[in-house]
Amino acid sequence: MQQELPAVAKNIHTFCKKCNADRYHVVIAHKTATSAKVKCEVCGAHKTYTVPKPPKPARERGPVSSVGLIPEKKPRASRKPLTEEARRSHHLAEYEVLLQQNVDTNIQTYSVNGKFKNNQKLQHPKFGLGLIRSVHQDKIEVLFPDEVRNLVHNRG
Ligand SMILES: [Zn+2]
Incomplete structure (x- = not known):
């Protein structure tokens, strides 16, 4: 599920290039539905925060079981009998x-x-x-x- 963009004036913890560390940033304004202009609370540098993209649909990544194991790919022959x-x-x-x-x-x-x-x-x-x-x-x-x-x- 897509993470929601934090509301304006909320704090988010994200990486600051200038501090070269994870810092709290305050959300100044929303730019798009998934990105916002944020300000580092320590150094005051501005950056664009983008909401992490949701995982790709299962059909592209292969089925994943509830415990997160990716099933091994089985050889074609054993998956389907000869037509x-x-x-x-x-x-x-x-x-x-x-x-x-x-x-x-x-x-x-x-x-x-x-x-x-x-x-x-x-x-x-x-x-x-x-x-x-x-x-x-x-x-x-x-x-x-x-x-x-x-x-x-x-x-x-
Ligand atoms: Zn900073």
């Missing part, structure tokens, strides 16, 4: 790397009756080009550009 968009872009990057690493030029066409092997490339009519990450008895886990999907296979 869906970020998760997908991470996934896509991984997909592209794995696809590049895979030198298999033979692309299988997906069918529920097909039997697939790990690390095979697979073309799915709906999901696009995929890379088989693991193979089970009746299902395969396939990395597609958007996400990993479990598909059935070996049903023939």
Whole structure:
């Protein structure tokens, strides 16, 4: 909260340059809403006293708890979980790397009756080009550009 300007003729304790010390000053006149012309009671020097500015709003200085502790800044990652968009872009990057690493030029066409092997490339009519990450008895886990999907296979 903004400190109020002391009334005319009141005494305020403030620094006097001439005395080089804190002195009582008498308020002679108000200059603005936050500053006044004051006179040192010891040496008689005039100066302008300005009301100290209130602390900056909390949003600029960061939140301060009632005990005055400034909370530590937390790393971005722990403050907010990955957005869906970020998760997908991470996934896509991984997909592209794995696809590049895979030198298999033979692309299988997906069918529920097909039997697939790990690390095979697979073309799915709906999901696009995929890379088989693991193979089970009746299902395969396939990395597609958007996400990993479990598909059935070996049903023939
Ligand atoms: Zn003085």
